[in-house]
Amino acid sequence: MIESSAAIALAGDRNFLPRIATLMVMLRDRGDVIGRHPVYIFTDDASHSDTAATLDASMAELGIIRGRDYDYHLIPMVELERLPYRYPGISCYLRLWLPNALSGFQRCLYLDGDVLIRDSLQPLIETDLEGRTLGAINEPEAESARRLGLKRESTFNSGILLIDLQRWIERDVSRKALDWLLENRERVVWADQDALNSVLDTDVKDLDRRWNTLRNCLDRTPDPVIVHFNGAAKPWHFGTRHAYRNAYRHWLKKTPWPSPLMEKDSLRHRLKETVLYDFWLFARTLTTSERD
Numbered sequence: 617m618i619e620s621s622a623a624i625a626l627a628g629d630r631n632f633l634p635r636i637a638t639l640m641v642m643l644r645d646r647g648d649v650i651g652r653h654p655v656y657i658f659t660d661d662a663s664h665s666d667t668a669a670t671l672d673a674s675m676a677e678l679g680i681i682r683g684r685d686y687d688y689h690l691i692p693m694v695e696l697e698r699l700p701y702r703y704p705g706i707s708c709y710l711r712l713w714l715p716n717a718l719s720g721f722q723r724c725l726y727l728d729g730d731v732l733i734r735d736s737l738q739p740l741i742e743t744d745l746e747g748r749t750l751g752a753i754n755e756p757e758a759e760s761a762r763r764l765g766l767k768r769e770s771t772f773n774s775g776i777l778l779i780d781l782q783r784w785i786e787r788d789v790s791r792k793a794l795d796w797l798l799e800n801r802e803r804v805v806w807a808d809q810d811a812l813n814s815v816l817d818t819d820v821k822d823l824d825r826r827w828n829t830l831r832n833c834l835d836r837t838p839d840p841v842i843v844h845f846n847g848a849a850k851p852w853h854f855g856t857r858h859a860y861r862n863a864y865r866h867w868l869k870k871t872p873w874p875s876p877l878m879e880k881d882s883l884r885h886r887l888k889e890t891v892l893y894d895f896w897l898f899a900r901t902l903t904t905s906e907r908d
Contacts (some may be wrong), residue, residue, distance in 0.1 A: 617684065617685075617687060618651065618652065618653065618654045618684070618685070619654045619709050620652065620654060620721070621721060621722040622721060622723045622724065622741050623653060623654050623655070623656055623713070623718050623724045623725075624643065624649055624653050624654070624655045624656070624725050624727065625656050625657075625658060625714045625718065625724050625725070625726045626627055626639060626640075626655065626656070626657050626658070626725070626726075626727055626729060627656075627657070627658040627659065627707065627710035627711050627714070627726070627728075627729070628657075628658075628659060628707055628710070629660055629663040629667070629705065629707040629808040630659075630661060630663040630666060630667045631705065631707075631709065632691055632729045633670060633671060633873075634720050634852070634868070634871060634873035635729035635730060635852075636657060636671065636729055636766065637671060637674055637675070637871040637872070637873065638682055638864070638867050638868050638870075638871050638873075639727065639731065639733070640655070640675060640679060640686070641680075641685075641870045641871060641891050642732070642733040642867050643655065643679075643733065643737075643868050644679075644680060644685075644783065644897055646733045646734065646735065646736075646867075647735075647736060647737045647763070647868075648736035648737060648738050649737055649738075650680060650685050650686075651685070652738070653687070653725075653741070654686065654687070655685060655686035655687075656686065656687060656688070656689055656714070656717070656836070657671075657686060657687070657688050657689070658688075658689045658690075658691060658710040658711070658713060658714055658717070658719060659689075659690060659691070659707075659710065660691050660692070660693045660707065660710070661690045661692055661786075661839060664688060664690050668682075668863065670690060670872075674871060674872045678870070684856050688779045689714070689717045689718075689724045689844040691710055691713050691715070696709055698730050698798070698799075699794070699797050699798070699807075699904055700797060700798075700801035700802075700804045700807075702822040703900070707806055708807045709797075709808050711774070711777070711808060711810075712794060712808055712811075712840060713790065713791050714726060714779075714794055714800055715779055715781050715789065715790060716785060716790055718781055719781060719782075719785055721781055721803050722779055722780070722781060723741070723745075723777075723778065723779060723780055723781055723784065724777075724778075724779045725737065725740065725741055725777070725778050725779075726777040726778075726779065726785070727775075727776060727842075728775035728776065728844065730775075730844065730845040730846070730850055730851075731775070731842050731843060731845065732843040732845070732851075732860050732863055732864045733841070733842055733869070734840065734841055734842070734843065735841045735875045736841075737841070739841075739863075739876075740778060740823075741778070741840070743768040743778060743821070743823065744821075744863065745778065745780050745821045746821055748780070748783075748819050748821045748861075749779070749780055749783045749784050749787060749789065749816055749819045750777050750778060750779045750780065750784070750816065750818055750819075750821070751777070751778035751819070751820070751821040751822075751823045752773075752774065752776065752777055752778070752820055752822075752823060752825060752826075752828070753772060753773055753776065753822065753824070753825050753828040753830075754768075754769075754770045754772055754773075755770050755771050755772065755773050755830070756770070756830070756832060756833055757770060760805070760806065760810070760813070760889035761813070763805070764803075764813055764814050765801075766813060766814070766817050766818055767817050767818050768772065768813070768818055768820070769775075771806075771809065771810075771813045772809075772812075772813060772820050772822075773809065773828055773830065773844070773875075774808055775828055775846065775847070776808040776823075776827055776828035776842060776844065778821075778823070780815070782818060786797070787823050789812070789815055789816065789817075792815045792816050793808065793811040793812055794811070796810075796811045796815060797810075797811045797838055800814075817867050822861050824841070825837050826839065826840050826842070827841055827842055828842055828844050829841075829842065829843050829844060830844050830846050831845065831846055831847055832842075832857055841908060843860045843863075843864075845858065845860075845864070851864035851865060851868075852864070852865070852868060856883070859877070
């Protein structure tokens with residue numbers, strides 16, 4: 617693997633395989649990462665056997681080589697299954713294992729799979745964290761911070777995280793976050809994001825919103841570097857409207873999964889998914905508010 621003081625981490629199960637492949641192409645051709653920093657893909661041990669072979673073959677055709685440019689870290693499914701919250705899937709917890717697995721590096725940049733990279737990530741990787749454990753962007757609303765009882769005025773979004781690995785390990789953040797999830801499973805709405813905000817609170821460097829531009833922040837971020845397709849509607853879904861949908865599909869077409877019209881992404885599925893997501897979010901927020 618490439619020698620560097622910083623690593624890039626991605627995460628997902630077999631269902632996110634096309635997203636990881638698309639992200640890898642963006643990291644090479646736009647993000648200025650492949651060839652400079654090693655990339656590690658965190659996945660569960662149940663998904664790895666079929667995921668790795670398919671991804672490795674498609675990446676090799678594009679000149680991205682396992683063992684040189686990227687490799688895997690496997691997390692036991694039994695560890696994931698004991699955690700609460702199953703929407704959109706327990707793979708969202710994979711990022712909690714990455715700091716301890718990458719302890720040989722000074723810092724790590726974690727990227728969610730549903731993002732568009734529009735420029736070099738090197739300035740982000742080199743950002744001064746000013747002695748804090750991680751860097752992240754603030755969410756635009758304060759309800760979750762009140763729900764969790766934070767000192768911060770708003771929660772940070774865990775989709776893009778710049779992590780000081782040694783400080784994370786010294787503070788034992790992974791264990792504390794996992795313990796919080798098990799002790800507060802009835803309060804969990806946003807999975808790992810709730811846990812990390814509760815454990816770290818103010819120990820976070822606020823990053824410029826250009827490094828993680830959420831859907832409801834597009835109008836106030838004219839030139840984002842990382843566009844985050846948060847929420848139920850994704851750019852690979854049929855009928856999705858998003859300002860950067862076609863830009864994402866440009867990179868998707870470079871992978872073995874070029875079409876957004878996959879079976880799971882039919883119009884009927886999209887409508888069902890969106891309605892269920894909105895109902896789930898409303899129900900979870902209502903019950904946690906009543907409990908608090």
